[in-house]
Amino acid sequence: MRSEAVIRMRGETTMAVRILRTNVSTVATTGLRTFGRTVDLGAEALRGTVTDLLARRFQWREMLNQAWYLITVTTIPAILMAVPFGVVVSVQVGNLIHQLGADSLIGAAGGLGVVQQGAPIATGLLLGGAGASAIASDLGARTVREEIDALRVMGIDPVHRLVIPRVAAMVLVAPLLNILVIFVGIVAGYVVAVRAQHVTPGSYWATFGAFTTLTDVWISLAKAVLFGFVVVIVACQRGLEARGGPRGVADGVNAAVVLSVAAIIVINLALTQIVAMFVPMRVA
Known part of the structure; x- marks a missing residue:
C-alpha cells in the first residue's frame, strides 16, 4: 500500500512538473513572439513616417487630432503629479541637507531630482496610463468591429492610416508634457524650500543653475520622447x-x-546607468 501511494505521488509530481514546464515554455515563447511583433511594428512605423512625409501622404489632420486629445487628457494630471514630485524632493532631501548645514544645495537636489528622473518618469507614466489606454481601446474597438480588416480589403494600410499619426502625436506631445512637469515641479520645490525651509531665493537658483546643466534637460527630453x-x-x-x-x-x-x-521602468533604469557612465554629473 505504501509503495502504491509513493508511486502515485511520484506520478502526480512528475505530471505537475511537466505541466508547469509546458506552461512556462508557452508563456516565454508567446512573450518573445509578441515582443518581436512589437519591434516590427515600431520599425514599420518609423519607415512609414519617413516615406509618408517624402510622398506627402502624411495624415496631418489625424495626427493633430490625436495630439490635441492627448494634451487634453494629460495636462491636468501632469500638473497634479509634478507638484508632489517637487515637494517630496525638497522636503526629503532638504531635511538631510539641513542636518549637514548646506541648505543652499536644496536647489541642486531639486533640479537634479525633477529634471533627470521625476519629469521623464511622470511623463511616461501619464502617457502610459491615459494615452496608452485611449489608443488601445480605440484601435481595439476598430479591430473587433472588423474596421481594420475592411481597410485592408480596400487596399489601405492600417499602419499608415492609423498607427503612424498616433506615433507622431505621442512623440510630439511627450516633450511638451515633460517641459510642463519640469516647470511645475521646480516651482513647487522652490516654494517649499523658500517658504517652509527658509532657503534664500538667490542661493536656491544659484545652486540649481550650477548643478543642473542644459545637457540634463536634453537627456530628460530624449527620455520623454523614447x-x-x-x-x-x-x-x-x-x-x-x-x-x-x-x-x-x-x-x-x-x-x-x-x-x-513596466517597459518605462526598465528602460529608465538602463538609461540612467548609461548616462551615469558616459555623462557624469558636472558643476556648471
Missing part, C-alpha cells in the same frame, strides 16, 4: 491584435497599460 514612442507602439500593437469582442478590447487595454509602465 518613453512616448514605446508607449504608443505597445498600445497600437495590443489594439490591433485585440480579439474576442469587448472582453478582448478590455484585455488589450489592460495589457497595454501594464506593459507600458
